[in-house]
Amino acid sequence: MNFEHTEERRMLADTLDRFVAQQYGFEVRNRIAASSRGFSPDMWGQFAELGVIGALFGEDDGGFGGAGFDIAVVFESLGRGLVLEPLLGSAVLAGSAIAHAGSNDQKAQLAGIIDGSVIATLAHDEPDTHYELARVQTTARRDGEGWVLDGAKAVVPHGEHANLFVISARTVGAVDDERGISLFLVPAGVAGLSVLGMPTMDGGRVAELRLDGVRLDAHALLGEEGGGYATLEHAVGRGVLALCAEAVGAMEAAKAATLDYLRTRKQFGVPIGSFQALQHRMADLLLEIEQARSAVINAAAALDAPRIARERALSAAKTSIGRIGTLVAEECIQLHGGIGMTWELPLAHYAKRLVMIDHQLGDEDHHLERYITLGRVAA
Known part of the structure; x- marks a missing residue:
């Protein structure tokens, strides 16, 4: 199976990464987080104009994406920037439910969700x-x-x-x-x-x-x-994939910051990244992050599979993300030392987000049990 993204998805990822890096820096993100809304209407409108919301919906619903890998591409980029705007709740959870079960009149609401004028x-x-x-x-x-x-x-x-x-x-x-x-x-x-x-x-x-x-x-x-359970399972499954992809983006950002710190922080006259013990810990971390990425790819590929296969792949990914996300948060902070816990350093915020992702839409223990239960049903 070819896991390379299409040209359209690569262009979307490049555009979104560039926008987040240039317009959604850490100081901007902190100001938005401290606001009474918890998101920026102006930024929300710009995400809509970039087509980010539309990429999460199929063509029949007024979008131009909606597949598992479209969700993964968008949310990995959002995870790198710790984006706070309501794409998960509005476009993925509520939007997917309306697209899945809505009448024609109800689906008319999707146009407002896609252009950002309606927050669901x-x-x-x-x-x-x-x-x-x-x-x-x-x-x-x-x-x-x-x-x-x-x-x-x-x-x-x-x-x-x-x-x-x-x-x-x-x-x-x-x-x-x-x-x-x-x-x-x-x-x-x-x-x-x-x-x-x-x-x-x-x-x-x-x-x-x-x-x-x-x-x-x-x-x-x-x-x-x-008959709402099937629609809930559909929408929440897409939300699980989005969270897992967001976590991979956050892990990548935390990894990059930690590598940079190991290369620049000196002790005994040499960069601490030259110490073999720290090299081994970082190598283990890189392998774990690649395992998390593989789990997200597997879940994205299975999003349109039969129910049991789809739900097992999603629960497997969420279980892996819960374990690996916590490990990345702990290791990156420890490799930074005391500075890793400070509010002014972005790393502490990535660590908090990774911990929170584990608890959204089912934590590691819940999805591990669910994966086992679904396996018994399949058998």
Whole structure:
């Protein structure tokens, strides 16, 4: 199999890398992280103009990409720059759900997501979900021809500034049944919906949602009633791939910074990179990063494969990224010494982001168990 990117993907990666390096430097990123929004509307608009959002959608949905390797190319570049803009929540999670299950009228919302005028997000996780995709306690009951939603959602990406929510709710079944989960398109500001925003440790922002008798019309239902689990799995799978690719980009940046430090920091009159013990540690780290890259390539290639093969490849990649990302964060900081922990050095921020990626959309332990379980199903 040829794993070389197409010319179009290479051009996209070069353009995005250049833009991030020139316009999204560390000081700019820190100012954005400290802002009340947690992202820059101006930068968001520029990413849209560059076609970055459109690259995450297929041609049928108004984009020009949407394949696994398109997601990987975009998010690896974003990872190198620790980009904070809501591409994961809006384009990948919410956008993929709408593209997968939406009616023609609902898919009309994708144009606004692609041009950056609409920020959407997926509100699925709940306070005691613990990564289990089928565990949904928020309820939706019929009220005439419409619906009434009650419940709570947690850790919603950029929820306080989203224009549109894709919210999961249970219409029938037990709290952890795969069947009986429905998805709804909910506009921001609807009566009964309260949003509480908060910062994350790595510079982003999330929100808690409270739904108290939120009334929706019949057209708010996304896809079939009770059939939302497949759409959730589709969207979250693409999100897992995006996070894994972002982690590889962050690892590459951390590796480059550490190599530069080992070549310039001197002790006993020589660069510390000449010490054999540190060379061995760095060589081990380079091998681990290449293993992480291979896992992402495998997951990207399997994104359109049958369900079991696809989900196992995604969980395998997320398991590898969780372990290797933590290792890279720890080793790079240790090889820098005490300066590696300082706020002023970008490395500390890369380390925090790698740790956070492990906990988004399922950590290492969760995906390892899932990989084993899916293997038993396949057998």
